[in-house]
Amino acid sequence: MRHKQVAYVLLRITIxxxxxxxxxxxxTMGRAVLVDGLVQQFAKTPLPPGLVRAFGNVIPFAEVILGFCVLFGVFTTMALALMGILLIALTFGxxxxxxxxxxxxxxxxCVIVFLLLYLAEYNTFSLERLWKK
Incomplete structure:
Protein backbone atom coordinates (compact mmCIF):
# COMPACT_ATOMS: atom_id res chain seq x y z
CA MET A 1 0.00 0.00 0.00
CA ARG A 2 1.16 3.49 -0.82
CA HIS A 3 0.97 6.55 1.44
CA LYS A 4 -2.13 7.95 -0.27
CA GLN A 5 -3.90 4.61 0.04
CA VAL A 6 -3.04 4.39 3.73
CA ALA A 7 -4.19 7.97 4.29
CA TYR A 8 -7.43 7.23 2.45
CA VAL A 9 -8.25 4.10 4.44
CA LEU A 10 -7.47 5.82 7.75
CA LEU A 11 -9.75 8.75 6.91
CA ARG A 12 -12.48 6.38 5.65
CA ILE A 13 -12.30 4.26 8.80
CA THR A 14 -12.36 7.35 11.02
CA ILE A 15 -15.53 8.84 9.50
CA THR A 28 -28.62 3.46 23.38
CA MET A 29 -30.24 6.69 24.60
CA GLY A 30 -33.53 5.52 23.14
CA ARG A 31 -35.06 6.70 19.90
CA ALA A 32 -38.08 8.16 21.73
CA VAL A 33 -35.79 10.36 23.84
CA LEU A 34 -33.92 11.46 20.71
CA VAL A 35 -37.07 12.20 18.72
CA ASP A 36 -38.78 14.07 21.56
CA GLY A 37 -35.64 16.15 22.05
CA LEU A 38 -35.50 16.98 18.35
CA VAL A 39 -39.17 18.00 18.27
CA GLN A 40 -38.52 20.37 21.20
CA GLN A 41 -35.32 21.69 19.62
CA PHE A 42 -37.09 22.45 16.32
CA ALA A 43 -40.32 23.81 17.85
CA LYS A 44 -39.52 27.40 16.85
CA THR A 45 -38.47 26.54 13.29
CA PRO A 46 -40.73 26.32 10.23
CA LEU A 47 -40.30 22.52 10.10
CA PRO A 48 -43.48 20.63 10.98
CA PRO A 49 -43.18 18.37 14.06
CA GLY A 50 -44.26 15.33 12.02
CA LEU A 51 -41.36 15.81 9.62
CA VAL A 52 -38.91 16.30 12.50
CA ARG A 53 -40.27 13.16 14.18
CA ALA A 54 -39.99 11.08 10.99
CA PHE A 55 -36.46 12.30 10.27
CA GLY A 56 -35.45 11.73 13.89
CA ASN A 57 -36.55 8.11 13.64
CA VAL A 58 -34.49 7.59 10.46
CA ILE A 59 -31.25 9.24 11.65
CA PRO A 60 -29.99 6.40 13.93
CA PHE A 61 -30.60 3.74 11.27
CA ALA A 62 -28.95 5.85 8.58
CA GLU A 63 -25.92 6.61 10.74
CA VAL A 64 -25.39 2.97 11.71
CA ILE A 65 -25.84 1.59 8.19
CA LEU A 66 -23.78 4.28 6.46
CA GLY A 67 -21.11 4.18 9.17
CA PHE A 68 -20.80 0.40 8.84
CA CYS A 69 -20.59 0.57 5.04
CA VAL A 70 -17.94 3.30 5.05
CA LEU A 71 -15.97 1.71 7.91
CA PHE A 72 -15.64 -1.62 6.12
CA GLY A 73 -15.63 -0.30 2.56
CA VAL A 74 -18.91 -1.81 1.40
CA PHE A 75 -20.79 0.12 -1.31
CA THR A 76 -18.40 2.93 -0.41
CA THR A 77 -19.31 5.43 -3.14
CA MET A 78 -23.05 5.08 -2.55
CA ALA A 79 -22.63 5.15 1.23
CA LEU A 80 -20.47 8.29 1.07
CA ALA A 81 -22.93 10.01 -1.28
CA LEU A 82 -25.82 9.19 1.07
CA MET A 83 -23.70 10.31 4.03
CA GLY A 84 -23.19 13.62 2.25
CA ILE A 85 -26.94 14.00 1.68
CA LEU A 86 -27.61 13.18 5.34
CA LEU A 87 -25.05 15.79 6.38
CA ILE A 88 -26.71 18.39 4.16
CA ALA A 89 -30.06 17.68 5.82
CA LEU A 90 -28.55 17.77 9.32
CA THR A 91 -26.72 21.01 8.55
CA PHE A 92 -29.89 22.58 7.16
CA GLY A 93 -31.67 21.75 10.40
CA CYS A 110 -18.88 17.35 4.62
CA VAL A 111 -15.32 18.20 3.54
CA ILE A 112 -14.13 14.78 4.69
CA VAL A 113 -16.92 13.04 2.76
CA PHE A 114 -16.15 15.18 -0.31
CA LEU A 115 -12.46 14.27 -0.11
CA LEU A 116 -13.24 10.58 0.24
CA LEU A 117 -15.49 10.71 -2.82
CA TYR A 118 -13.03 12.81 -4.81
CA LEU A 119 -10.09 10.55 -3.97
CA ALA A 120 -11.99 7.27 -4.37
CA GLU A 121 -9.27 5.89 -6.65
CA TYR A 122 -7.19 5.39 -3.49
CA ASN A 123 -9.86 3.21 -1.87
CA THR A 124 -7.91 0.02 -2.46
CA PHE A 125 -8.22 -1.53 0.99
CA SER A 126 -11.91 -2.39 1.43
CA LEU A 127 -14.28 -5.33 1.43
CA GLU A 128 -15.70 -4.37 -1.95
CA ARG A 129 -12.19 -4.52 -3.48
CA LEU A 130 -11.71 -7.99 -2.01
CA TRP A 131 -15.03 -9.12 -3.52
CA LYS A 132 -14.03 -7.87 -6.98
CA LYS A 133 -10.88 -10.02 -7.04
Whole structure:
Protein backbone atom coordinates (compact mmCIF):
# COMPACT_ATOMS: atom_id res chain seq x y z
CA MET A 1 0.00 0.00 0.00
CA ARG A 2 1.16 3.49 -0.82
CA HIS A 3 0.97 6.55 1.44
CA LYS A 4 -2.13 7.95 -0.27
CA GLN A 5 -3.90 4.61 0.04
CA VAL A 6 -3.04 4.39 3.73
CA ALA A 7 -4.19 7.97 4.29
CA TYR A 8 -7.43 7.23 2.45
CA VAL A 9 -8.25 4.10 4.44
CA LEU A 10 -7.47 5.82 7.75
CA LEU A 11 -9.75 8.75 6.91
CA ARG A 12 -12.48 6.38 5.65
CA ILE A 13 -12.30 4.26 8.80
CA THR A 14 -12.36 7.35 11.02
CA ILE A 15 -15.53 8.84 9.50
CA UNK A 16 -17.11 5.37 9.45
CA UNK A 17 -16.42 4.91 13.17
CA UNK A 18 -17.82 8.37 13.95
CA UNK A 19 -21.10 7.71 12.14
CA UNK A 20 -21.45 4.11 13.33
CA UNK A 21 -20.97 4.93 16.99
CA UNK A 22 -23.00 8.14 16.96
CA UNK A 23 -25.81 6.05 15.49
CA UNK A 24 -25.39 3.32 18.10
CA UNK A 25 -25.39 6.01 20.79
CA UNK A 26 -28.74 7.26 19.56
CA UNK A 27 -30.18 3.75 19.92
CA THR A 28 -28.62 3.46 23.38
CA MET A 29 -30.24 6.69 24.60
CA GLY A 30 -33.53 5.52 23.14
CA ARG A 31 -35.06 6.70 19.90
CA ALA A 32 -38.08 8.16 21.73
CA VAL A 33 -35.79 10.36 23.84
CA LEU A 34 -33.92 11.46 20.71
CA VAL A 35 -37.07 12.20 18.72
CA ASP A 36 -38.78 14.07 21.56
CA GLY A 37 -35.64 16.15 22.05
CA LEU A 38 -35.50 16.98 18.35
CA VAL A 39 -39.17 18.00 18.27
CA GLN A 40 -38.52 20.37 21.20
CA GLN A 41 -35.32 21.69 19.62
CA PHE A 42 -37.09 22.45 16.32
CA ALA A 43 -40.32 23.81 17.85
CA LYS A 44 -39.52 27.40 16.85
CA THR A 45 -38.47 26.54 13.29
CA PRO A 46 -40.73 26.32 10.23
CA LEU A 47 -40.30 22.52 10.10
CA PRO A 48 -43.48 20.63 10.98
CA PRO A 49 -43.18 18.37 14.06
CA GLY A 50 -44.26 15.33 12.02
CA LEU A 51 -41.36 15.81 9.62
CA VAL A 52 -38.91 16.30 12.50
CA ARG A 53 -40.27 13.16 14.18
CA ALA A 54 -39.99 11.08 10.99
CA PHE A 55 -36.46 12.30 10.27
CA GLY A 56 -35.45 11.73 13.89
CA ASN A 57 -36.55 8.11 13.64
CA VAL A 58 -34.49 7.59 10.46
CA ILE A 59 -31.25 9.24 11.65
CA PRO A 60 -29.99 6.40 13.93
CA PHE A 61 -30.60 3.74 11.27
CA ALA A 62 -28.95 5.85 8.58
CA GLU A 63 -25.92 6.61 10.74
CA VAL A 64 -25.39 2.97 11.71
CA ILE A 65 -25.84 1.59 8.19
CA LEU A 66 -23.78 4.28 6.46
CA GLY A 67 -21.11 4.18 9.17
CA PHE A 68 -20.80 0.40 8.84
CA CYS A 69 -20.59 0.57 5.04
CA VAL A 70 -17.94 3.30 5.05
CA LEU A 71 -15.97 1.71 7.91
CA PHE A 72 -15.64 -1.62 6.12
CA GLY A 73 -15.63 -0.30 2.56
CA VAL A 74 -18.91 -1.81 1.40
CA PHE A 75 -20.79 0.12 -1.31
CA THR A 76 -18.40 2.93 -0.41
CA THR A 77 -19.31 5.43 -3.14
CA MET A 78 -23.05 5.08 -2.55
CA ALA A 79 -22.63 5.15 1.23
CA LEU A 80 -20.47 8.29 1.07
CA ALA A 81 -22.93 10.01 -1.28
CA LEU A 82 -25.82 9.19 1.07
CA MET A 83 -23.70 10.31 4.03
CA GLY A 84 -23.19 13.62 2.25
CA ILE A 85 -26.94 14.00 1.68
CA LEU A 86 -27.61 13.18 5.34
CA LEU A 87 -25.05 15.79 6.38
CA ILE A 88 -26.71 18.39 4.16
CA ALA A 89 -30.06 17.68 5.82
CA LEU A 90 -28.55 17.77 9.32
CA THR A 91 -26.72 21.01 8.55
CA PHE A 92 -29.89 22.58 7.16
CA GLY A 93 -31.67 21.75 10.40
CA UNK A 94 -28.91 23.22 12.53
CA UNK A 95 -28.96 26.42 10.46
CA UNK A 96 -32.68 26.75 11.23
CA UNK A 97 -32.27 26.22 14.98
CA UNK A 98 -29.57 27.98 14.80
CA UNK A 99 -26.55 26.16 16.20
CA UNK A 100 -23.35 27.54 14.60
CA UNK A 101 -20.94 25.16 16.35
CA UNK A 102 -22.75 22.07 15.05
CA UNK A 103 -23.00 23.67 11.60
CA UNK A 104 -19.21 24.16 11.66
CA UNK A 105 -18.64 20.53 12.73
CA UNK A 106 -20.99 19.28 10.02
CA UNK A 107 -19.12 21.32 7.40
CA UNK A 108 -15.90 19.59 8.45
CA UNK A 109 -17.62 16.20 8.05
CA CYS A 110 -18.88 17.35 4.62
CA VAL A 111 -15.32 18.20 3.54
CA ILE A 112 -14.13 14.78 4.69
CA VAL A 113 -16.92 13.04 2.76
CA PHE A 114 -16.15 15.18 -0.31
CA LEU A 115 -12.46 14.27 -0.11
CA LEU A 116 -13.24 10.58 0.24
CA LEU A 117 -15.49 10.71 -2.82
CA TYR A 118 -13.03 12.81 -4.81
CA LEU A 119 -10.09 10.55 -3.97
CA ALA A 120 -11.99 7.27 -4.37
CA GLU A 121 -9.27 5.89 -6.65
CA TYR A 122 -7.19 5.39 -3.49
CA ASN A 123 -9.86 3.21 -1.87
CA THR A 124 -7.91 0.02 -2.46
CA PHE A 125 -8.22 -1.53 0.99
CA SER A 126 -11.91 -2.39 1.43
CA LEU A 127 -14.28 -5.33 1.43
CA GLU A 128 -15.70 -4.37 -1.95
CA ARG A 129 -12.19 -4.52 -3.48
CA LEU A 130 -11.71 -7.99 -2.01
CA TRP A 131 -15.03 -9.12 -3.52
CA LYS A 132 -14.03 -7.87 -6.98
CA LYS A 133 -10.88 -10.02 -7.04
Missing amino acids: GVVFLFYGIGKF MVLVPNPSIVANNLIY
